[in-house]
Amino acid sequence: MSHPLDRAIALRSDGENTFQGQIPTDYANFIGPFGGVLAAVMLNAPCLSADRLGDPLSLTVNFGGPVGEEPFAVVARPTRTNRSSQHWQIELHQNGEIPVTASAIFALRRDTWADLERRFPDVPPAAEAPSLASEHLPRWVSNYEMRVVRGGMGFLAQAPEASDSSETVLWIRDNPPRALDFPALAALADNFFPRVFVRRPQFVPVGTVSLTTYFHADGAELERQGDRFLLGRAWGNRFHKGYHDQSAELWSESGQLLASTHQLVYFRE
Amino acid sequence: MSHPLDRAIALRSDGENTFQGQIPTDYANFIGPFGGVLAAVMLNAPCLSADRLGDPLSLTVNFGGPVGEEPFAVVARPTRTNRSSQHWQIELHQNGEIPVTASAIFALRRDTWADLERRFPDVPPAAEAPSLASEHLPRWVSNYEMRVVRGGMGFLAQAPEASDSSETVLWIRDNPPRALDFPALAALADNFFPRVFVRRPQFVPVGTVSLTTYFHADGAELERQGDRFLLGRAWGNRFHKGYHDQSAELWSESGQLLASTHQLVYFRE
Numbered sequence: 001m002s003h004p005l006d007r008a009i010a011l012r013s014d015g016e017n018t019f020q021g022q023i024p025t026d027y028a029n030f031i032g033p034f035g036g037v038l039a040a041v042m043l044n045a046p047c048l049s050a051d052r053l054g055d056p057l058s059l060t061v062n063f064g065g066p067v068g069e070e071p072f073a074v075v076a077r078p079t080r081t082n083r084s085s086q087h088w089q090i091e092l093h094q095n096g097e098i099p100v101t102a103s104a105i106f107a108l109r110r111d112t113w114a115d116l117e118r119r120f121p122d123v124p125p126a127a128e129a130p131s132l133a134s135e136h137l138p139r140w141v142s143n144y145e146m147r148v149v150r151g152g153m154g155f156l157a158q159a160p161e162a163s164d165s166s167e168t169v170l171w172i173r174d175n176p177p178r179a180l181d182f183p184a185l186a187a188l189a190d191n192f193f194p195r196v197f198v199r200r201p202q203f204v205p206v207g208t209v210s211l212t213t214y215f216h217a218d219g220a221e222l223e224r225q226g227d228r229f230l231l232g233r234a235w236g237n238r239f240h241k242g243y244h245d246q247s248a249e250l251w252s253e254s255g256q257l258l259a260s261t262h263q264l265v266y267f268r269e
Numbered sequence: 270m271s272h273p274l275d276r277a278i279a280l281r282s283d284g285e286n287t288f289q290g291q292i293p294t295d296y297a298n299f300i301g302p303f304g305g306v307l308a309a310v311m312l313n314a315p316c317l318s319a320d321r322l323g324d325p326l327s328l329t330v331n332f333g334g335p336v337g338e339e340p341f342a343v344v345a346r347p348t349r350t351n352r353s354s355q356h357w358q359i360e361l362h363q364n365g366e367i368p369v370t371a372s373a374i375f376a377l378r379r380d381t382w383a384d385l386e387r388r389f390p391d392v393p394p395a396a397e398a399p400s401l402a403s404e405h406l407p408r409w410v411s412n413y414e415m416r417v418v419r420g421g422m423g424f425l426a427q428a429p430e431a432s433d434s435s436e437t438v439l440w441i442r443d444n445p446p447r448a449l450d451f452p453a454l455a456a457l458a459d460n461f462f463p464r465v466f467v468r469r470p471q472f473v474p475v476g477t478v479s480l481t482t483y484f485h486a487d488g489a490e491l492e493r494q495g496d497r498f499l500l501g502r503a504w505g506n507r508f509h510k511g512y513h514d515q516s517a518e519l520w521s522e523s524g525q526l527l528a529s530t531h532q533l534v535y536f537r538e
Contacts, residue, residue, distance in 0.1 A: 062374060209354065236386055238386065238529070239385075243378070243483075
């Protein structure tokens with residue numbers, strides 16, 4: 001039996017770089033599916049293309065409107081193929097609309113000078129952090145195991161509270177555990193709950209409008225991570241007139257920065 | 270006489286959401302024009318469109334190949350228009366190729382809860398920081414006045430040196446000074462010299478492959494900045510197998526975070 005994530009991001013080829021997909025309701029968010037699984041679907045199209053060159057390097061997904069439960073088409077178009085890199089434009093079509101667009105860059109990578117400048121956060125092991133209870137949260141949350149080290153959602157606390165810091169540090173992996181690959185990492189990049197829920201004690205309507213992920217790791221490094229916990233760290237810089245940014249890091253258990261990811265989030269009130 | 274930036278990003282409407290442009294050689298980089306001015310051109314197309322809703326909120330530009338000195342066409346397509354937001358896909362066509370693609374989100378913004386969580390760096394005023402000499406650098410650099418507080422390029426030093434930190438802090442504005450607007454801010458987001466030149470003492474071939482900018486400020490806030498210096502801060506997280514990321518902040522002189530911006534950079538060796 002396949003993993004829930006594999007069922008959710010499955011695409012059936014329907015001609016040259018056109019694919020059919022459908023997101024199961026077990027990845028449902030408040031309105032439409034979880035954005036992370038949509039990001040994984042958008043990345044999966046060039047991943048499955050016969051024209052694919054190399055591995056994912058960067059991905060930007062723009063969420064324009066809700067995606068329904070019915071099937072959709074993903075159209076991927078390579079706009080430029082160089083010797084060692086390839087650029088893609090990707091669109092999700094459903095009911096005559098285009099609710100989601102994306103772009104991705106793939107590359108064949110080679111050894112160069114290298115350095116990890118960012119430091120791995122000082123944290124207790126995953127086993128010592130409490131699991132996030134998913135009962136009062138959208139269905140997609142139960143497909144992940146999140147162990148929050150610090151920076152949980154204020155409105156979930158016994159006594160809802162505000163915070164001066166939007167930083168969250170958590171251990172995270174698919175539930176049930178699943179070997180890491182690029183689509184799974186693209187989905188994990190959208191797992192951090194909205195920063196307004198860390199700062200403020202009340203629930204307000206929110207939604208990611210744009211999500212960009214830079215994949216620092218190559219395929220071999222993702223394979224070495226296997227199905228173990230990743231460490232995630234996220235924070236926001238400015239909350240202003242209905243939108244805030246979020247930056248985040250996704251680390252391997254062995255201390256490598258697998259991806260850095262950024263998003264712009266809509267919030268009301 | 271118009272400002273050099275206005276001449277560089279000028280677009281002539283050539284039918285519905287199709288525009289003709291050409292980048293003057295005074296914005297030349299090593300190969301093709303400075304990426305920041307291309308980012309400004311890509312953003313300028315939806316800015317000039319009769320279909321435009323609101324102001325720029327986010328912009329992602331993917332650089333696939335060099336843009337030549339001859340004219341090009343920019344084709345902008347609104348893929349989704351909501352009540353208060355609009356999504357665009359944008360392509361630059363030249364000689365039958367698509368060297369640059371972009372996506373942008375525009376929005377009508379309204380007052381909400383707001384907070385600036387990031388802190389303004391502790392720096393001396395612009396007048397006390399030395400100007401970056403542009404003599405040995407590509408032509409575009411002379412269109413900016415950069416006053417480097419810390420984190421210059423190692424190979425420009427009398428005795429070229431490596432650094433453990435990729436952080437740069439600098440004051441920056443157009444040269445000659447020009448009132449800030451969204452295209453100018455989009456260009457400024459790509460002004461930070463490559464992080465490998467801060468870390469390493471030698472010159473190597475480099476190029477931005479993907480650039481994302483989140484505009485925190487609305488039009489009124491940009492207007493208040495006028496033509497004064499912006500404070501920029503940039504750093505990299507991981508350098509690995511030919512690519513590194515860069516995150517950066519662009520601050521108004523009065524201490525507001527106008528934009529946060531991220532990019533993925535190719536480097537050789």
